[in-house]
Amino acid sequence: MELSYQEKLTLIKLSETKKVKFEELVEKTGLDQVAVMRSVLGLQAKGLAKLHERSEKVVKITETGKEYAQISLPEWRALKLLRERGKVTLDDLKDVLGEDELKPIVGLLRKEGWATVRKEDGKLVLEITDNGREAGERPIDRALKILAEKETVSLSEIEGLVSVKELKRRKIAEEDTVTEREVEITPAGEELVSKGLELKREVSLLTPELIKSGKWKEVEFRKFDIKAPVKRFYPGKKQPYRAFLDKIRRRLIEMGFIEMVSESMIETQFWNFDALFQPQNHPAREWTDTYQLKYPKSGHLPAEELVARVKAAHEHGGDTGSRGWGYVWSPERAMLLMPRAHGTALDARQLAKGVEIPGKYFTIQRVFRPDVLDRTHLIEFNQIDGFVVGEELNFRHLLGILKRFAVEIAGAKKVKFLPDYYPFTEPSVQMSAYHPELGWVEFGGAGIFREEMTKALGIDAPVIAWGIGIDRLAMFKLGIDDIRYLFSYDLRWLREARLVW
Numbered sequence: 001m002e003l004s005y006q007e008k009l010t011l012i013k014l015s016e017t018k019k020v021k022f023e024e025l026v027e028k029t030g031l032d033q034v035a036v037m038r039s040v041l042g043l044q045a046k047g048l049a050k051l052h053e054r055s056e057k058v059v060k061i062t063e064t065g066k067e068y069a070q071i072s073l074p075e076w077r078a079l080k081l082l083r084e085r086g087k088v089t090l091d092d093l094k095d096v097l098g099e100d101e102l103k104p105i106v107g108l109l110r111k112e113g114w115a116t117v118r119k120e121d122g123k124l125v126l127e128i129t130d131n132g133r134e135a136g137e138r139p140i141d142r143a144l145k146i147l148a149e150k151e152t153v154s155l156s157e158i159e160g161l162v163s164v165k166e167l168k169r170r171k172i173a174e175e176d177t178v179t180e181r182e183v184e185i186t187p188a189g190e191e192l193v194s195k196g197l198e199l200k201r202e203v204s205l206l207t208p209e210l211i212k213s214g215k216w217k218e219v220e221f222r223k224f225d226i227k228a229p230v231k232r233f234y235p236g237k238k239q240p241y242r243a244f245l246d247k248i249r250r251r252l253i254e255m256g257f258i259e260m261v262s263e264s265m266i267e268t269q270f271w272n273f274d275a276l277f278q279p280q281n282h283p284a285r286e287w288t289d290t291y292q293l294k295y296p297k298s299g300h301l302p303a304e305e306l307v308a309r310v311k312a313a314h315e316h317g318g319d320t321g322s323r324g325w326g327y328v329w330s331p332e333r334a335m336l337l338m339p340r341a342h343g344t345a346l347d348a349r350q351l352a353k354g355v356e357i358p359g360k361y362f363t364i365q366r367v368f369r370p371d372v373l374d375r376t377h378l379i380e381f382n383q384i385d386g387f388v389v390g391e392e393l394n395f396r397h398l399l400g401i402l403k404r405f406a407v408e409i410a411g412a413k414k415v416k417f418l419p420d421y422y423p424f425t426e427p428s429v430q431m432s433a434y435h436p437e438l439g440w441v442e443f444g445g446a447g448i449f450r451e452e453m454t455k456a457l458g459i460d461a462p463v464i465a466w467g468i469g470i471d472r473l474a475m476f477k478l479g480i481d482d483i484r485y486l487f488s489y490d491l492r493w494l495r496e497a498r499l500v501w
């Protein structure tokens with residue numbers, strides 16, 4: 001039979017007394033309570049010891065009770081004064097009683113028959129009685145003495161003197177249950193001890209010292225039962241969705257992408273739409289598809305020269321050979337502020353700032369669009385946007401990159417592209433990835449930025465770009481079927497959500 005060091009020690013100590021109170025056993029072994037309890041349970045499982053538990057109702061003295069034991073109960077303090085003076089007013093009693101002791105004192109003295117009460121000149125006057133003069137120790141005084149001495153007393157002992165209800169009412173004591181534990185050695189346990197147990201200290205922690213000194217060869221290692229049930233432990237961890245986004249960010253950086261960051265979720269229409277060659281009368285620009293900021297309503301436009309080029313592109317195509325949209329472009333309209341509706345706005349900002357050619361950029365953005373909330377729709381969600389710029393890039397590169405993306409990031413097995421339309425790309429595609437459980441999932445759009453857009457922003461090389469909604473993917477990865485859970489503070493979910501990747 002395999003016994004741990006602690007079990008052996010406990011058993012040996014136990015064999016000295018046969019049956020012993022648990023607390024005493026703890027003292028004898030010199031181990032801590034938890035360790036002894038674990039050993040006792042281990043020994044019990046092996047049939048070497050038996051744990052007897054008995055719970056008992058007890059009465060415990062309170063802090064107030066302790067104070068009374070020192071300065072005596074209020075009725076005794078009052079009686080002492082009465083014995084000295086024969087007659088006192090309620091005011092006189094203030095010297096010996098606390099504020100909250102004053103109110104019940106009249107009732108108490110009367111109940112004991114220690115004083116009579118009457119009104120004199122509108123004042124309550126107490127006068128001592130014969131009973132009061134002769135009064136001696138009552139059962140309650142006796143109970144208080146016992147309680148003060150032992151602190152915890154069995155219910156039966158106290159109830160012989162006074163009701164617990166009375167003690168509770170007077171805040172002298174409280175009821176409680178204590179579990180009395182006794183440990184007994186079994187005949188099998190005794191036999192094992194009589195055969196002799198070798199007590200060798202066990203090591204539960206392998207330290208660098210043990211390794212360096214070579215001592216690890218001599219010591220005995222404590223064995224752990226790795227299958228034993230343990231208490232669930234919930235360490236602090238990143239919000240699951242946040243963790244998911246961070247992993248994607250890491251992946252992209254590993255793939256050589258430069259991250260584009262923004263301090264604000266608020267954008268001017270200029271960057272959200274105009275710089276992307278989205279005409280100001282485009283239907284997706286109406287309030288049904290994006291939000292608007294109420295206050296402040298407008299922000300600032302960037303450098304005049306850039307604004308002029310964007311205006312020219314919209315109105316007549318600028319110097320691209322395109323005819324543009326053919327309307328009068330309004331700077332006021334472009335200044336309007338809105339919560340960013342797509343991450344592509346940051347592409348425009350980056351292109352205008354200047355980019356490395358060739359270069360790869362990405363951003364993970366919270367974006368906002370009006371919708372009806374349900375288990376698959378949110379009004380705010382996250383997109384990964386990105387673009388690759390390079391002299392030689394063409395549509396085939398775009399499809400290749402997107403495919404790699406879907407496989408690497410989404411873990412998709414199959415990818416499908418369908419023709420689509422965006423005002424800022426030509427050609428444009430919509431991509432779907434096949435998921436074994438979700439089927440075909442639409443991930444987002446992509447395309448080659450139109451020259452009307454890139455030229456106005458000062459870029460002369462082809463730029464291939466994409467925007468992917470990642471919430472649905474996150475749902476799948478996190479094993480949830482309600483998108484709202486991505487932002488839920490349901491503690492159970494936050495604790496148990498599976499980690500992705």
Ligand SMILES: N[C@@H](Cc1ccccc1)C(=O)O
Pocket residue numbers: 341342343344385422425428444445446447465466467468
């Ligand atoms: N911004 C587009 C996606 C997209 C990005 C870049 C190029 C083409 C399309 C959307 O939100 O749907």
